[in-house]
Amino acid sequence: MSTKKNRTVRELATGLGFLTPNILGFLTFTTIPLIFSMIMAFSNWDLKLHNMFKPEASPHFVGIENFQRLLSNSDFYKYLGNTLFFMMNIPFTIGGSLICALLLSKDLRGGSKKSALMIIATAILIASCIMLTLVGMGASAMTILVCGLGCTFLVGGALGGSTVYRTLFYLPHFTAGVATYLLWKKLYNPISGPINQTLNPILKKVEVAVNATNSSVIQSGLWIAIIVIGAILFMGLKRLNTLWRDGDLGSRAIILPMFFLVLPSVMASQWFPIQAARYSIAIVAGVLLAVTLFMIITSKQEFDCKPSNGFGNALMFCLFMMVIQFIVTGLGIVAYNLPGMAEITIDNGVSVGGLTAPEWLTSYHWAKPALMLMGFWGAIGSNNMLLYLAALTNVPGELYEAADIDGASPFQKFWNVTWPQLAPTTFFIVVMAMIGGLQGGFEMARTMTNGGPAGATTTLSYSIYTEGFVTGRLGYSSSFAWVLFAMVFSITMFNWKFGSRYVND
Amino acid sequence: MTNAADVTSNRLVPKKFFGTWFLHILLACMSLGLALPFTWMVLTSFKPLTEVQSENWIPQLWQPENYKEVFTVVPYAKFYWNSLFIASWVTALQVTTISLAAFSFSRCQWPGRDKVFMLYLSTMMLPGLVMMIPNYQIMITLGLVDTYMGLILPAAFSAFGTFLLRQFMLTISTSIDESAEIDGASKWRLFWDIILPLCRPGIITLTIFTFMGNYNSFFWPLVMLKSQERYTLPIGLLFFDSTRGQSTHLMMAAVTMAVIPMIFIFVLLQKYLVKGIQMGAVKG
Numbered sequence: 001m002s003t004k005k006n007r008t009v010r011e012l013a014t015g016l017g018f019l020t021p022n023i024l025g026f027l028t029f030t031t032i033p034l035i036f037s038m039i040m041a042f043s044n045w046d047l048k049l050h051n052m053f054k055p056e057a058s059p060h061f062v063g064i065e066n067f068q069r070l071l072s073n074s075d076f077y078k079y080l081g082n083t084l085f086f087m088m089n090i091p092f093t094i095g096g097s098l099i100c101a102l103l104l105s106k107d108l109r110g111g112s113k114k115s116a117l118m119i120i121a122t123a124i125l126i127a128s129c130i131m132l133t134l135v136g137m138g139a140s141a142m143t144i145l146v147c148g149l150g151c152t153f154l155v156g157g158a159l160g161g162s163t164v165y166r167t168l169f170y171l172p173h174f175t176a177g178v179a180t181y182l183l184w185k186k187l188y189n190p191i192s193g194p195i196n197q198t199l200n201p202i203l204k205k206v207e208v209a210v211n212a213t214n215s216s217v218i219q220s221g222l223w224i225a226i227i228v229i230g231a232i233l234f235m236g237l238k239r240l241n242t243l244w245r246d247g248d249l250g251s252r253a254i255i256l257p258m259f260f261l262v263l264p265s266v267m268a269s270q271w272f273p274i275q276a277a278r279y280s281i282a283i284v285a286g287v288l289l290a291v292t293l294f295m296i297i298t299s300k301q302e303f304d305c306k307p308s309n310g311f312g313n314a315l316m317f318c319l320f321m322m323v324i325q326f327i328v329t330g331l332g333i334v335a336y337n338l339p340g341m342a343e344i345t346i347d348n349g350v351s352v353g354g355l356t357a358p359e360w361l362t363s364y365h366w367a368k369p370a371l372m373l374m375g376f377w378g379a380i381g382s383n384n385m386l387l388y389l390a391a392l393t394n395v396p397g398e399l400y401e402a403a404d405i406d407g408a409s410p411f412q413k414f415w416n417v418t419w420p421q422l423a424p425t426t427f428f429i430v431v432m433a434m435i436g437g438l439q440g441g442f443e444m445a446r447t448m449t450n451g452g453p454a455g456a457t458t459t460l461s462y463s464i465y466t467e468g469f470v471t472g473r474l475g476y477s478s479s480f481a482w483v484l485f486a487m488v489f490s491i492t493m494f495n496w497k498f499g500s501r502y503v504n505d
Numbered sequence: 506m507t508n509a510a511d512v513t514s515n516r517l518v519p520k521k522f523f524g525t526w527f528l529h530i531l532l533a534c535m536s537l538g539l540a541l542p543f544t545w546m547v548l549t550s551f552k553p554l555t556e557v558q559s560e561n562w563i564p565q566l567w568q569p570e571n572y573k574e575v576f577t578v579v580p581y582a583k584f585y586w587n588s589l590f591i592a593s594w595v596t597a598l599q600v601t602t603i604s605l606a607a608f609s610f611s612r613c614q615w616p617g618r619d620k621v622f623m624l625y626l627s628t629m630m631l632p633g634l635v636m637m638i639p640n641y642q643i644m645i646t647l648g649l650v651d652t653y654m655g656l657i658l659p660a661a662f663s664a665f666g667t668f669l670l671r672q673f674m675l676t677i678s679t680s681i682d683e684s685a686e687i688d689g690a691s692k693w694r695l696f697w698d699i700i701l702p703l704c705r706p707g708i709i710t711l712t713i714f715t716f717m718g719n720y721n722s723f724f725w726p727l728v729m730l731k732s733q734e735r736y737t738l739p740i741g742l743l744f745f746d747s748t749r750g751q752s753t754h755l756m757m758a759a760v761t762m763a764v765i766p767m768i769f770i771f772v773l774l775q776k777y778l779v780k781g782i783q784m785g786a787v788k789g
Contacts, residue, residue: 008615008616011614011615012616014609014613014692015609015614015615018605018606018609018613018692018696019609019610019621021601022603022605022606022667025658025661026625026662028643029636029640029643029658029662030631030636032639032643034628034631034635034636036639036642037635037638037639040638103531103532107525119525119526119529140561141561142563145544145562145563146537146541149537149544150534150537153533153536153537154529154530157529157532157533157536163775165536166775166779167771167772167775169539170771170775171539171540171768172539172542174717174771175764175767176721177723178721178723178738178743178763179742179760179763180760180764182742182743182745182746182756183542183546184542185746186756186757187542187545191558192557192558192753377539377542386779386783389783390783439632439633439634442724443723443724446723446727447723461632465637465724468637468638469641478638481634481638482635484635485630485631485635488630
């Protein structure tokens with residue numbers, strides 16, 4: 001008995017002995033600050049009021065006053081909105097990563113050594129032909145540069161296979177930091193930045209073309225957008241209906257995905273510039289939704305399933321569809337307004353109007369999309385791509401063979417084999433991206449825009465930083481950080497509770 | 506059966522060949538799109554100031570002296586050294602504490618181990634921002650603000666790294682432990698002579714990640730560092746943005762020099778990195 005006890009004590013001593021260095025750091029730099037921060041969140045500690053020049057004033061407890069002030073502050077909701085706006089990038093980056101992974105997972109060597117050699121030979125041949133023609137035509141140095149670079153990548157890829165492309169895709173993510181943010185700040189410069197230098201001549205051509213065309217032709221883009229949104233909505237609802245009928249989607253799990261699917265139409269019926277368009281999108285969406293709901297309510301499921309079945313999968317599908325619909329909505333509105341924007345009027349001898357490139361980081365409306373575009377550049381070939389690549393190699397080959405025997409098209413194979421098999425990975429990536437997105441945006445805001453213009457790019461994390469280290473309201477900043485934690489925590493809980501269950505069955 | 510396979514492969518060869526071709530061109534175009542910002546960066550770093558605003562990306566007059574000038578305008582070599590010094594120390598300390606803790610969490614059977622580990626893991630959920638202000642106050646109390654020590658110490662411990670290495674150690678069979686115990690090896694010998702060498706791929710991955718993360722780290726140095734001679738690279742780069750906002754060519758030279766080491770490290774060690782990322786997430 002005593003030897004057993006001795007043994008336990010000895011094991012405890014060894015175990016803790018190995019742990020000591022780490023646990024000391026953990027206590028000093030995690031546990032103590034955690035408790036300290038929790039206390040601070042309920043105090044009115046402000047460096048302007050409580051500092052060494054005013055020894056008589058000391059911070060005291062104010063209860064939940066900080067939280068009340070935060071939640072009744074309109075700026076908080078603005079910054080939360082900004083953060084959520086930036087998070088709209090997540091479906092794009094994940095979609096981009098998935099496409100990259102799908103392309104890279106293909107057999108790039110063409111099967112045998114012989115064909116690999118043929119590819120390399122042809123790549124070099126084509127590359128040299130293009131270069132020779134360009135030089136012969138007297139093309140500008142820029143064109144030659146771009147083509148030469150592309151051909152170099154092509155030859156490199158033919159020689160090295162997918163590893164070369166994978167490296168090139170991953171580099172923007174790997175180097176992301178202050179250095180690349182400063183680079184993009186220069187790229188976005190409205191006058192001397194290469195982005196606008198490329199964009200302006202193109203916009204001039206578009207402007208001429210638009211002014212030469214009958215404006216009603218271009219404005220009909222709005223109606224095309226309505227048709228496209230209707231078609232996407234139809235596809236999405238049909239998919240949900242099929243899932244429901246096959247017992248892959250339960251009665252409780254269908255509500256939220258369907259809400260997200262219809263949301264763009266609801267918003268579009270507010271945003272569209274003319275009355276007729278608003279009514280038609282509302283009618284299209286309403287009819288489609290009513291028919292689907294009718295079919296769902298009247299039909300019986302062929303296979304019984306739990307009410308919460310298939311939630312994660314359907315939610316991801318509908319979020320992707322939602323973003324695509326939002327893009328189409330935006331394009332439709334742009335098409336309607338384009339003739340008006342491109343029109344040039346002469347005002348006191350000065351021509352006003354015409355299409356000009358946006359001022360990106362210095363413009364209130366374009367600063368957020370500019371940062372999102374940069375985020376897309378950095379995130380398309382990121383860890384998510386590597387995770388998808390790993391997941392793709394784990395998809396059993398028999399499933400594809402079975403699909404081949406059934407004569408499935410590549411699209412059907414993706415939709416019915418690959419996508420469901422990738423669902424756990426996608427769910428993990430989406431949750432991680434949401435947690436990261438809620439906490440993100442600090443470095444970009446600090447290095448590129450200082451949160452401006454007029455707070456357009458201030459995210460929650462940047463706001464916590466400015467409250468704490470610039471304004472000096474330590475108590476307020478701490479309670480802000482805890483509210484952020486509450487959001488992150490609820491997403492994590494959601495993941496724990498639903499993640500494995502909803503995706504796997 | 507062989508016959509049928511032959512027929513299919515014959516039918517597929519030309520189709521597959523062109524398919525591969527199309528794929529190669531598509532991937533090369535995507536790589537080109539992603540590489541264009543870097544191209545502009547490198548080319549602009551060789552331009553004289555007068556050409557920075559030019560629409561032509563290629564410098565008419567190549568001026569490699571920009572790189573030399575960067576070192577005279579700001580103490581760039583010092584920034585470089587600071588970044589390398591801090592990142593190296595953090596990496597060395599972190600790998601030590603992490604491997605010890607991971608060994609304790611995976612190889613030692615002490616009561617309450619898994620509960621402590623869960624508590625440990627749950628702190629990964631906390632946004633770093635929650636701890637930033639108290640940590641800064643602690644640094645003031647310890648008198649470590651604006652010192653190397655103040656940057657190194659808080660970064661020397663990582664719950665995520667411990668988790669990653671523990672997962673790696675769990676994949677090593679426990680029969681090794683038993684035979685070591687029969688041979689009379691102590692826990693320390695088991696750790697030092699057996700488990701640690703077996704964990705080498707995991708430790709290499711961890712080393713690269715920690716080093717890169719600290720080479721690039723921005724928030725904590727920004728808060729902690731006050732005097733210019735202790736600036737790390739990311740903070741030093743901001744200097745070009747504020748006081749010398751006009752000298753784009755120098756800034757691009759500085760940025761290029763900050764990015765090139767990262768590109769080298771990735772290209773050389775990508776095998777370990779890719780494995781590490783996939784390992785960390787698939788098992789998490």
